[in-house]
Amino acid sequence: FISVYISLTLIEILLLVIGKMPLFDAVCHSLSTLSAGGFSTKNNGISAFSSPFIRSVITLFMFFAGTNISLFYFAAKKNFRKITGNKEFMIYIIMTLTFSFLVSALLFRQQGYKEGRPLADGFFQVVSVLSNTGYYTSDFGQWGSFLSVILLLLMIAGGMSSSSGGGLKVIRLL
Numbered sequence: 001f002i003s004v005y006i007s008l009t010l011i012e013i014l015l016l017v018i019g020k021m022p023l024f025d026a027v028c029h030s031l032s033t034l035s036a037g038g039f040s041t042k043n044n045g046i047s048a049f050s051s052p053f054i055r056s057v058i059t060l061f062m063f064f065a066g067t068n069i070s071l072f073y074f075a076a077k078k079n080f081r082k083i084t085g086n087k088e089f090m091i092y093i094i095m096t097l098t099f100s101f102l103v104s105a106l107l108f109r110q111q112g113y114k115e116g117r118p119l120a121d122g123f124f125q126v127v128s129v130l131s132n133t134g135y136y137t138s139d140f141g142q143w144g145s146f147l148s149v150i151l152l153l154l155m156i157a158g159g160m161s162s163s164s165g166g167g168l169k170v171i172r173l174l
Helices: 002-018 023-034 052-065 070-076 080-084 087-109 117-131 145-157
Strands: none
Touching (some): 002 023, 052 117, 070 080
């Protein structure tokens, strides 16, 4: 499991550097993304990096932080049946996609959002609160009470069992 964690960290560092994030920032953000710590080297958090690529990489690795780490081991061993047969993982994916699209659609309806931004912010914030990482790209407190309640419930739900994410865990909800 240590080799899985180290490998994912190194891959994220590499991807962030490819996305033009300075090496120091890439190392710090990678270490705090996979541990679901959410520490940023910038006062503005991830919004300090205007690159959609960097935000996408961090979104993906926050999703990984909320995923059961043994699934990465099974993927490395090419035992995909263990992954696709994992009900908790399927529910985690469904929750992530459903609420990301819901939040994005509700953001799209709000005034003042630029084209493409609701989808990026919706996915980023949903994955951030679901994995309990705590990164942010915008002030979701300004999104209204309905969206705040959705994000609060996702924060309570949390990631999968045996993940670095917090919360009740999807298996308990299942």
